[in-house]
Amino acid sequence: MTARIIDGKIISADLRGRVAAEVTRIKAEHGITPGLAVVLVGSDPASEVYVRSKHKQTQEAGMASFEHRLPADVAQADLLALIGQLNADPAVHGILVQLPLPKGLDSNAVIDAIDPAKDVDGLNPVNAGRLASGLFALTPCTPLGCIIMAKQVHASLEGMNAIVIGRSNLVGKPLVQLLLNENATVTIAHSRSRDLPALCRQADLVFAAVGKAEMVKGDWIKPGATVIDVGINRTPSPDGGKDKLVGDVAFHEAKDVAGAITPVPGGVGLMTVACLLVNTVRAASAIHGLPKPGV
Numbered sequence: 001m002t003a004r005i006i007d008g009k010i011i012s013a014d015l016r017g018r019v020a021a022e023v024t025r026i027k028a029e030h031g032i033t034p035g036l037a038v039v040l041v042g043s044d045p046a047s048e049v050y051v052r053s054k055h056k057q058t059q060e061a062g063m064a065s066f067e068h069r070l071p072a073d074v075a076q077a078d079l080l081a082l083i084g085q086l087n088a089d090p091a092v093h094g095i096l097v098q099l100p101l102p103k104g105l106d107s108n109a110v111i112d113a114i115d116p117a118k119d120v121d122g123l124n125p126v127n128a129g130r131l132a133s134g135l136f137a138l139t140p141c142t143p144l145g146c147i148i149m150a151k152q153v154h155a156s157l158e159g160m161n162a163i164v165i166g167r168s169n170l171v172g173k174p175l176v177q178l179l180l181n182e183n184a185t186v187t188i189a190h191s192r193s194r195d196l197p198a199l200c201r202q203a204d205l206v207f208a209a210v211g212k213a214e215m216v217k218g219d220w221i222k223p224g225a226t227v228i229d230v231g232i233n234r235t236p237s238p239d240g241g242k243d244k245l246v247g248d249v250a251f252h253e254a255k256d257v258a259g260a261i262t263p264v265p266g267g268v269g270l271m272t273v274a275c276l277l278v279n280t281v282r283a284a285s286a287i288h289g290l291p292k293p294g295v
């Protein structure tokens with residue numbers, strides 16, 4: 001059996017279309033243009049690609065996009081001063097600082113400085129705490145995208161056995177909270193977990209977010225399981241050409257065992273930016289006291 005491919009291109013395009021429709025409605029009914037500010041420090045090539053894509057897609061959705069570029073050797077105080085300005089700017093409803101930051105900068109202090117109401121990355125401890133408490137929170141974009149993809153296959157995740165491999169603040173931990181909110185039974189595994197293959201084989205839903213190329217093998221997967229691959233690992237191409245992108249799952253093995261699987265590229269990564277647009281519309285609506293948007 002070959003697994004159904006959960007296509008991030010189609011799902012993210014649909015979501016972006018729905019965001020654009022909400023933006024049009026909010027502008028027409030309330031005269032408000034949601035605005036997103038993205039801060040890029042340094043010139044990491046992958047971060048450059050992601051920030052360009054955020055800018056383009058924000059504009060395509062009809063929102064205002066503000067890009068701020070700072071040199072890699074910027075002083076922490078100057079970066080914090082920019083965050084302070086963005087917090088105070090009424091045209092900005094969402095603030096995102098592209099990660100990772102260059103060495104020498106304290107990313108926790110930067111995330112702490114973002115107004116929780118504008119924290120469209122959902123990384124500020126206020127939003128992380130609210131999510132863990134089951135309250136309304138801006139939620140990290142990649143985990144949000146993972147849930148949307150899993151729900152393409154399963155209308156409800158209630159009672160399902162899910163494993164999340166990886167415990168980062170950006171993906172693993174918030175994903176666990178979102179799965180608990182969906183009433184799934186969740187195992188969180190990491191580099192120190194014993195017998196990861198056996199834990200994985202018990203799962204109906206596998207979320208791989210470890211950052212190790214093709215670590216999850218085909219024989220770790222329960223037949224028919226849904227596999228959501230969060231990894232984006234750049235590996236040198238054998239012919240010396242452009243680097244190849246591979247996930248945390250050995251796709252060609254897993255696709256013959258799983259019931260459904262996300263590809264890399266073309267899977268979860270595309271949902272990350274689409275969910276950022278969703279969070280910006282949600283933040284703008286909450287800041288202006290508007291009803292919850294339809295996305």
Ligand SMILES: Nc1nc2c(c(=O)[nH]1)N[C@@H](CN(C=O)c1ccc(C(=O)N[C@@H](CCC(=O)O)C(=O)O)cc1)CN2
Pocket residue numbers: 046049050096097098099100121141142170232245264265266267268269270272273
């Ligand atoms: N502040 C943040 N920093 C980072 C986040 C984040 O959510 N917030 N996530 C990642 C990078 N990221 C968004 O910022 C991101 C990753 C991947 C993609 C994507 O579209 N991937 C494509 C492949 C693109 C390529 O060729 O590299 C795919 O998977 O098909 C978008 C955004 C770390 N930093």
